[in-house]
Amino acid sequence: MHGRFQRASLAPKGFAVVSVQSVGEDIQILLRSRCVSGVCPDCWRPSQRIRSRYVRRPLDLPLTGRRVILQISARRFWCDTVNCGRRIFCEQFGAGVLARYGRRTPRLETIVHHLGLALGGRPGSLSP
Ligand SMILES: [Zn+2]
Structure with a gap:
């Protein structure tokens, strides 16, 4: 048998898992x-x-055929640098983890991208 299931394996790199709950079918x-x-x-x-x-x-x-709802607690910080024009900024996680916006x-995103390439957009077209 394999080792014990780790909660951290549910999260992208750089995140800590606060809780995992079963909510209805999700x-x-x-x-x-x-x-x-x-x-x-x-x-x-x-x-x-x-x-x-x-x-x-x-x-x-x-995950196991059930929809996953990720809820990431992000922070807004004050920038205290005197000559910086920005006073408030949002926490960024890096493009490899979660891109800005x-x-x-x-x-x-990788799977959706490859599905779009494989299907060529034909299923979404309106041609008869
Ligand atoms: Zn700044």
Whole structure:
């Protein structure tokens, strides 16, 4: 037999699993970042001063045939650099984990991309 199932294997790299729940037919996975600070996209200085939190809900691959609802607790930070024009910035996770404004995880995006290439867009066309 294989080893014990690890909860961390449910999460993309850099995330910690807060909880896993079965909600009706779905599986809800709550995640948070493992990083203690965010990096300002303008001045590239780290900040640990949290302004607020919000939830991102990217689509992900199903698990054992059940829809997975990812809920990522993301943070907004204050930028305290004096000569930086940005005062508030949102936590970024990197394109390999979850792209900025990304609505799908990269692993789901890869499958959708290849399905689109394989089908050539014909199923979505309106031709008779
Ligand atoms: Zn800044």
